[in-house]
Amino acid sequence: MTKPQEVDAAQMRARYPEVFERPASARLATPAMIVAAFAILIYGLVDLDFSPSRFFAGLSQLGWISLMMIPPDPGSSLPIYLKALGETLSIALLGTTLGALFALPVSLLAARNIVPSSILRFPVRRFLDSIRGVDTLIWALVWINVVGLGPFAGVLAIAVSDFGAFGKLFSEAFEGADQKQVEGIRASGGSALHEIRFGLLPQVLPVIAGQVLYFIESNTRSATIIGIVGAGGIGLQLAEQIRVLEWQKVSFLILMILVAVAAIDFISGKLRFAIIGRRAVA
Amino acid sequence: MTTAVSILPQQQLAVLNAAYRQAVARRRLRLLLGAVIFAAALVLAAIGAEVNLRTLFTYFGNFLSYFDRILTLDNGQRVWTDVGEWFWGWRKWLKMLGETLLISYVGTLIGATFAFCLNFLAAENTSPAPWLRFVVRRLLEFARTVPGIVFALVFVIAFGLGPMAGVLAIAIHSTGALGKLFSEIVENADMKPVEGIRSTGASWLSCMRFAVVPQVTAGYASYALLRFEINVREASVMGFVGAGGIGQELVVAIRKFYYSDVSAILLTIVVTVFIIDIATGWLRGHLFGKEART
Incomplete structure (x- = not known):
């Protein structure tokens, strides 16, 4: 040494x-x-x-x-608030589902392994990008002009802005799918339809379901605020009570929103775990 | 090389087949049940939100014609035939756009500074006391869960109309969101340097400064840039409640049916959001390498 x-x-x-x-x-x-x-x-x-x-x-x-704001107190309008909360949850659920339904076919056009031609893919992607670039609240304002005040405008606003997000996420899910399973089915003599049904869908569906659930969760938050511009739900009540300076009602409404969001978070977390867990087993 | 596939005896095969069928049937049943529950929830929601499919399809035509109208100038021509007329208010809009960007910048920086100060108290491994961690975590949760625009509504009443309310709303919301993300980074940090520094007799503050901060700054900056990107979108709607920025112009244009203005302002916002997205993405990739981008 x-x-x-x-x-x-x-x-x-x-x-x-x-x-x-x-x-x-x-x-x-x-x-x-x-x-x-x-x-x-x-x-x-x-x-x-x-x-x-x-x-x-x-x-x-x-x-x-x-x-x-202390103590939070709904006064005599508790039933109205509960109804508005239900409306908010309905807006989130319906809007997300509609957005997902419309996004599914479009996302196929934006996926690289399904549409190889970039000339076709590029405009679809930019289209989805520009929809995502516009905030949900702006879509709500636009839809209010088209269909009038009310929860229906909220549903459509959430559907449109989700359409942009889902189109991108779904197409990424398709692109991330393993081609080996598809090839395996082709090798054993399956038709193109079999390839999609048994090779692609079992891989992609759990991913998509998880994303949809996550968006229902996050849209509950968006749905609480689109009421501020007049598109229904609990945000409408909240904005009104703030404008008339009824602070006890305001704090009660904020608490209600917090509790509802926490509850939805909890449920969708459980469901998502169930879906992803099943996928890991299969 | 060939391998022989052993053929199972008929009896064994039947048992396996039955087990397989049962498993598949159970899974199908569960799926069906889930679908039924989901459909029921949808029907309930449709009643709650006063929606039916027929109105949806009648209104969808209106939606398309709305876009037709916002792309038409007052003189009946398409907007892109006369860009000068389309963007007649570009001076004012650019100024409001600058204000929007400034609101999101100042809001993000204030929020990130507060989050930086609070996150060490909220992280599991660095918090000096459990009760303090609990309090800070609940505070951050509150700031994160209440939507930014609700803060803006309240602040407009407290601080008066104008961009100040928007900045504070964005700052508070960013504090909540970034505080959580930052504390998660700290929880993933390596604790060996902290032990090393503590063994020299250093205080809690110097442990954080010299052992934790050098490990986490890249992650912090990456998240703060991402937040800035989100806040630009957020700031573009703050004007809806009177909290400054280009949203004010947009809401006036939409409510008063100045059709071509709506498309011009929308286009301005979308292009800005694109540019910010690309710029922050590039900056994050450039500053912190690929692994920091997720």
């Missing part, structure tokens, strides 16, 4: 300068980025009229509002 060689630090430093000393550009990059980020922040605060006096006045106002 040889003794570890004594090294001269100064010599090593001279030989490998890049290890001992990072170049100035690398050392300055992070602080420069942070300074730039906060400079834009300051500019933004000034540009958006953030004055300290306004901020603190608003804060004390907010404190009063919070005090007036």
Whole structure:
């Protein structure tokens, strides 16, 4: 065994300068980025009229509002609120299902392994992208113009914005499917229909079902807010009570929304686990 | 190489076949039951939301004709024949668009800063006290579950109309969402450096600063960029309740049936969202490599 060689630090430093000393550009990059980020922040605060006096006045106002929210109390309108909550859940369920139904055929057109021609695929994908680029609330406003105020506009708004999201997700599910099973069925003499039914669908359906369930969950949240622009459900009640400053009712409605969202989260989590678990077994 | 497939005796085969059929039948029954429950829920929902299929198809025509109308100028021509007329208000819209981007930027940064301060308290492995973790987690959950626009509605009343309410609403919602994601990153961090630093007698704060933060900054920045992308969409609708941004222009155009304006503003928003998507995607890929993108 040889003794570890004594090294001269100064010599090593001279030989490998890049290890001992990072170049100035690398050392300055992070602080420069942070300074730039906060400079834009300051500019933004000034540009958006953030004055300290306004901020603190608003804060004390907010404190009063919070005090007036206690205790949450529905008054005599509990049945109306429960009905509105039911309406919200209905909007989420129907909207998601409609969106999924319409998205399924379109997603086939956007999947690389089903439509190999990129000339056909490209416009379909961009179309789906631009639908997704528009927020659900905007779709709700558009549909209110078309079908009038009410929950029906909400259903259609959620359906359209989900259509964009599902089209992309489903096509990714199709692209992610294993081709070996399809080939196996072809090798054993199956027709094209058999290939899809026994080779593709068993792989893709659990994925799709899981995604649909997840969207029902997240759409319960969206459905609570589209009422704010007049598309039915509990958001309508919430916006109204905020505008007339009935803070006890507002806090009750917010609590109701939180409980409903938590319940749906719980149920859909269980269901999704059941579906994915079955897939792992099969 | 050939392998012989052994043929099972008839009796054994029958038993296996029966077992297989039973398993398949059970699965089919379960599937059928699920489908029936789902269909029943749909019918209930349709009654609740006052929907029937016939009205859907009659209205679908209206939907298409609505798009026909928003793509037509006042003089009856298609919008793209006269882009100057179509985007007549581009100066104002660009200014509002800038305001929207600024709202989402400031909101995201404030939210990310708060989330950064709170997430170490919420993470399982770094929280100094269980009661503190419980309180911070519930707070973050509340901020995350109440939709941003509901905060905006309340803040518009407290802080007055204008972008300030929108910024604060986005900041609070982002704090909730990012706080959870950040604390999940911290929970996945390697605890050996923390032990190393604690063994030198360092305080909790220096443990976080020198052992945890270097491991997690890339993940934080990646999530914050993703959040910025989401917040741009969110900020584009904040104007609906009077909380600033381009949503204000859009809601006026939609409610007052200024058809060609609707399509012009929508197009502006969609293009901006595209550009932001691509830019943040590129930035995340560039800064943190492929693995940080998920």
